[in-house]
Amino acid sequence: MVTITDIAKALGVTPSTVSRALSGSPRVKEETRRTVEETARSMGYERNVMASNLRRGRSSIVGIIVPRIYREFFSNVIGGAESILNEAGYNVLICQTHERREAELQALHTLRKNQVACVLMSHAIETEDPAPIAEALGDIPLVQFDRVFRSLPGAKVVNDNYESAYAATRHLIANGYRRVGTLAGHLCCEAFSDRLRGYRKALEDSGLAYDESLVFQDCILRETGWDAALQAAEAGCDALYSAGDFSALGAMEALRWKGLSLPRDFGIVGTADETFASLMSPSLSSLGQHAFEMGRVAAKAFLFRSQATTVISMELHIRESSNRNSICQK
Amino acid sequence: MVTITDIAKALGVTPSTVSRALSGSPRVKEETRRTVEETARSMGYERNVMASNLRRGRSSIVGIIVPRIYREFFSNVIGGAESILNEAGYNVLICQTHERREAELQALHTLRKNQVACVLMSHAIETEDPAPIAEALGDIPLVQFDRVFRSLPGAKVVNDNYESAYAATRHLIANGYRRVGTLAGHLCCEAFSDRLRGYRKALEDSGLAYDESLVFQDCILRETGWDAALQAAEAGCDALYSAGDFSALGAMEALRWKGLSLPRDFGIVGTADETFASLMSPSLSSLGQHAFEMGRVAAKAFLFRSQATTVISMELHIRESSNRNSICQK
DNA sequence: GTTATTAATGCAAACGTTTGTATATTTGTT
DNA sequence: AACAAATATACAAACGTTTGCATTAATAAC
Numbered sequence: 001m002v003t004i005t006d007i008a009k010a011l012g013v014t015p016s017t018v019s020r021a022l023s024g025s026p027r028v029k030e031e032t033r034r035t036v037e038e039t040a041r042s043m044g045y046e047r048n049v050m051a052s053n054l055r056r057g058r059s060s061i062v063g064i065i066v067p068r069i070y071r072e073f074f075s076n077v078i079g080g081a082e083s084i085l086n087e088a089g090y091n092v093l094i095c096q097t098h099e100r101r102e103a104e105l106q107a108l109h110t111l112r113k114n115q116v117a118c119v120l121m122s123h124a125i126e127t128e129d130p131a132p133i134a135e136a137l138g139d140i141p142l143v144q145f146d147r148v149f150r151s152l153p154g155a156k157v158v159n160d161n162y163e164s165a166y167a168a169t170r171h172l173i174a175n176g177y178r179r180v181g182t183l184a185g186h187l188c189c190e191a192f193s194d195r196l197r198g199y200r201k202a203l204e205d206s207g208l209a210y211d212e213s214l215v216f217q218d219c220i221l222r223e224t225g226w227d228a229a230l231q232a233a234e235a236g237c238d239a240l241y242s243a244g245d246f247s248a249l250g251a252m253e254a255l256r257w258k259g260l261s262l263p264r265d266f267g268i269v270g271t272a273d274e275t276f277a278s279l280m281s282p283s284l285s286s287l288g289q290h291a292f293e294m295g296r297v298a299a300k301a302f303l304f305r306s307q308a309t310t311v312i313s314m315e316l317h318i319r320e321s322s323n324r325n326s327i328c329q330k
Numbered sequence: 331m332v333t334i335t336d337i338a339k340a341l342g343v344t345p346s347t348v349s350r351a352l353s354g355s356p357r358v359k360e361e362t363r364r365t366v367e368e369t370a371r372s373m374g375y376e377r378n379v380m381a382s383n384l385r386r387g388r389s390s391i392v393g394i395i396v397p398r399i400y401r402e403f404f405s406n407v408i409g410g411a412e413s414i415l416n417e418a419g420y421n422v423l424i425c426q427t428h429e430r431r432e433a434e435l436q437a438l439h440t441l442r443k444n445q446v447a448c449v450l451m452s453h454a455i456e457t458e459d460p461a462p463i464a465e466a467l468g469d470i471p472l473v474q475f476d477r478v479f480r481s482l483p484g485a486k487v488v489n490d491n492y493e494s495a496y497a498a499t500r501h502l503i504a505n506g507y508r509r510v511g512t513l514a515g516h517l518c519c520e521a522f523s524d525r526l527r528g529y530r531k532a533l534e535d536s537g538l539a540y541d542e543s544l545v546f547q548d549c550i551l552r553e554t555g556w557d558a559a560l561q562a563a564e565a566g567c568d569a570l571y572s573a574g575d576f577s578a579l580g581a582m583e584a585l586r587w588k589g590l591s592l593p594r595d596f597g598i599v600g601t602a603d604e605t606f607a608s609l610m611s612p613s614l615s616s617l618g619q620h621a622f623e624m625g626r627v628a629a630k631a632f633l634f635r636s637q638a639t640t641v642i643s644m645e646l647h648i649r650e651s652s653n654r655n656s657i658c659q660k
Numbered sequence: 661g662t663t664a665t666t667a668a669t670g671c672a673a674a675c676g677t678t679t680g681t682a683t684a685t686t687t688g689t690t
Numbered sequence: 691a692a693c694a695a696a697t698a699t700a701c702a703a704a705c706g707t708t709t710g711c712a713t714t715a716a717t718a719a720c
Binding site: 343344346347350357358359362381383384385386387 | 701707
């Protein structure tokens with residue numbers, strides 16, 4: 001392995017000069033820099049990141065913490081962040097929490113130990129108190145995305161959950177559904193509580209009553225979606241806005257099992273636009289997130305040391321599960 | 331930050347003793363070790379991985395290279411590997427190649443620079459020549475999974491592609507399909523060529539002719555699946571074994587568009603058992619891979635310095651798209 | 661021509677750990 | 691009691707980079 005000392009010897013200068021030349025310090029002559037760079041290239045030099053990190057007390061790794069990498073949304077966010085960060089010379093260390101608080105703290109700890117340059121994170125559902133996160137991070141910058149804690153400092157990238165849930169609910173109402181319920185997520189999580197607020201506002205703006213018994217909390221899994229849908233149907237519901245696609249899927253299965261037909265008897269709109277949404281039959285209407293873009297924005301927030309909150313719009317994909325108007329036209 | 335020197339001073343010993351005590355060297359007295367460990371804990375000591383890595387010339391990071399993290403198969407392999415590696419004190423650095431050779435070499439380079447302890451890898455489809463991989467790795471151990479090059483040294487973990495494709499094809503034949511084609515992958519990739527061999531053997535064992543015109547190469551995408559299915563149907567095919575689920579999906583859509591009914595007029599079995607396979611209507615029969623287990627096995631192969639090749643069985647999930655027998659019984 | 665100013669490089673001390681070799685201590689053997 | 695063997699710890703040199711401070715060389719100011 002060739003080191004800066006080797007280069008220095010070859011050129012009759014000191015390692016400091018080589019180091020400065022290679023890291024673009026303005027303290028070396030332009031000509032020297034060129035010579036050094038050339039020699040480095042010809043000798044096949046590669047900077048030893050370990051040594052560099054040790055000395056600088058900070059690595060060129062960015063940590064990303066997500067609940068689960070196999071959720072399409074998160075893997076796409078990761079992909080987006082990676083595309084920006086790799087470009088900028090950073091590597092990405094990915095940790096999964098599986099929605100568990102303990103695993104989340106463990107991950108933060110791991111990243112701290114690796115002295116990552118920054119942490120991009122979407123917190124676990126279990127997490128209610130953000131204070132330990134701040135503590136575990138120390139002075140490492142934090143960029144939150146999707147699921148964010150307002151009270152933590154640093155940049156944030158979120159979806160327009162309120163507006164999109166509003167739009168999705170209005171869409172159901174516009175299709176003639178009159179008793180619209182919702183499969184809500186965990187309300188301690190702002191992304192989910194915002195969706196609930198948007199849903200509620202849509203009902204109110206349409207002159208429909210907001211009925212607490214049609215709000216199913218902590219309902220984002222296929223199983224809980226199934227149960228909630230049956231209860232909802234029992235309660236006279238004829239449509240559901242779901243804060244997730246998996247619970248929407250469970251709901252559709254339950255309703256079909258009950259003999260109801262979508263979108264004729266019942267309308268559903270999900271959130272996340274998982275691949276299966278468009279492949280099911282009937283296909284599931286869903287709010288698509290610009291996950292890749294969200295990752296890019298989060299990564300840039302770190303690179304530019306932004307502290308801003310960016311809002312990214314979701315996109316309503318209207319499909320068979322809610323589109324009664326076009327079915328009628330057929 | 332508290333260092334081993336701090337601990338040493340507090341105890342009146344030298345850093346070397348502390349280092350040895352903490353890393354479990356047999357060269358310190360049992361009593362000393364206990365005292366050191368206790369003091370370390372009480373002082374809140376954490377080993378500086380940068381310094382450790384620099385000195386040892388090797389990091390406690392394992393690199394994983396996959397074509398795409400959002401493929402469920404790969405994200406589950408990653409999850410499995412992570413579960414073992416984290417336990418053993420390693421962290422995981424994930425790189426995507428997007429099936430591109432250049433990105434693959436770049437990733438290897440990155441990992442080499444980070445002096446990873448090992449690389450777990452499933453190569454890109456574009457890659458035909460494994461030599462540059464070996465070169466880029468230097469003396470870093472390699473564990474290949476799913477898509478492997480026999481000629482490279484090191485452990486390998488693969489599916490029983492030959493046997494499973496054989497079983498899937500036999501299943502189609504047992505359901506009365508008589509002209510079975512296949513959507514094959516890139517045959518330079520052993521995983522795919524093995525599936526083709528299994529398919530062929532099944533035909534031969536069943537007394538059916540192997541017809542090259544029913545073999546569609548490089549066909550693993552939704553779009554190519556669509557085209558191939560139409561050609562296949564034109565050629566008198568009544569069933570397809572597909573080496574991927576996305577091409578199987580495209581094929582199903584094309585056939586339905588053509589007015590054919592599954593499984594009545596046409597049978598399909600895919601490979602990978604993506605989530606959508608069970609959710610579609612008709613649901614798609616598919617060969618499920620034990621992805622999580624594959625990740626665990628690959629990680630263990632590294633930890634135990636194994637050089638062996640492990641074969642993991644796939645599982646045939648029989649669903650509506652191929653199950654004509656049970657439909658008839660209805 | 662002397663002095664102040666700037667520019668370019670050199671010097672040397674870190675960063676925190678690991679490890680080969682040396683030293684001191686204990687134990688065992690005769 | 692003397693010596694060998696073992697055990698336990700200390701010493702010191704790395705690992706390759708970065709960076710504050712010192713030094714030298716070049717330019718500008720008077």
